[in-house]
Amino acid sequence: MTLSATERTAVCTDRMYRLVDEIRETVDRGLPPDLTAYLVGERLAPHLGAPDLLTEAQLEGDPDRYRQHVVHAERDGSLSVVALVWLPGQHTSIHDHISWCATGVHLGEESERRFRLVSDGRTARLVATEDVVNPQGTVCGFAPPGDIHRVSNSGTGTAVSIHVYGADIARFGSSIRRVYRLPADER
Numbered sequence: 001m002t003l004s005a006t007e008r009t010a011v012c013t014d015r016m017y018r019l020v021d022e023i024r025e026t027v028d029r030g031l032p033p034d035l036t037a038y039l040v041g042e043r044l045a046p047h048l049g050a051p052d053l054l055t056e057a058q059l060e061g062d063p064d065r066y067r068q069h070v071v072h073a074e075r076d077g078s079l080s081v082v083a084l085v086w087l088p089g090q091h092t093s094i095h096d097h098i099s100w101c102a103t104g105v106h107l108g109e110e111s112e113r114r115f116r117l118v119s120d121g122r123t124a125r126l127v128a129t130e131d132v133v134n135p136q137g138t139v140c141g142f143a144p145p146g147d148i149h150r151v152s153n154s155g156t157g158t159a160v161s162i163h164v165y166g167a168d169i170a171r172f173g174s175s176i177r178r179v180y181r182l183p184a185d186e187r
């Protein structure tokens with residue numbers, strides 16, 4: 001497949017190229033961030049679990065930490081597609097995001113704890129608001145603010161999720177706006 005000058009894409013499967021076309025069509029409608037995230041999640045859902053969505057290389061994990069593969073970054077910064085690979089027990093920091101995000105669990109199962117920042121003006125802490133288990137096939141869309149969470153693989157097998165962001169992740173390095181090192185409700 002020939003790439004246009006507006007795209008930067010790692011070696012991808014034909015299914016992923018088609019998915020990126022569908023996502024671009026949605027993003028280019030210029031809708032509000034939360035609605036864009038929801039609609040992109042709808043585009044993502046039918047592809048989750050398909051064996052021809054990711055390449056072998058995009059499924060590789062890292063024994064030291066969860067691994068991010070940048071699958072596609074649109075040159076104009078309007079969207080990126082990332083595959084995250086989690087080995088059992090691996091988790092993110094507590095963080096929020098630089099843009100809207102749509103996520104879908106491609107393989108395995110992800111656990112997520114959501115937090116709310118509570119401050120009395122002098123001190124701040126993170127209060128857990130929700131624990132969610134996202135099985136294979138689950139999609140989720142959100143937009144800042146109020147998007148503080150930590151994601152982990154609490155299962156026994158590898159978990160892989162697809163994340164679509166409204167930003168250029170190849171340039172920023174990740175979708176994380178801020179890592180929170182505050183006292184937090186732990187599991």
Ligand SMILES: [Fe+2]
Nearest residue numbers: 095097149151
């Ligand atoms: Fe996140």
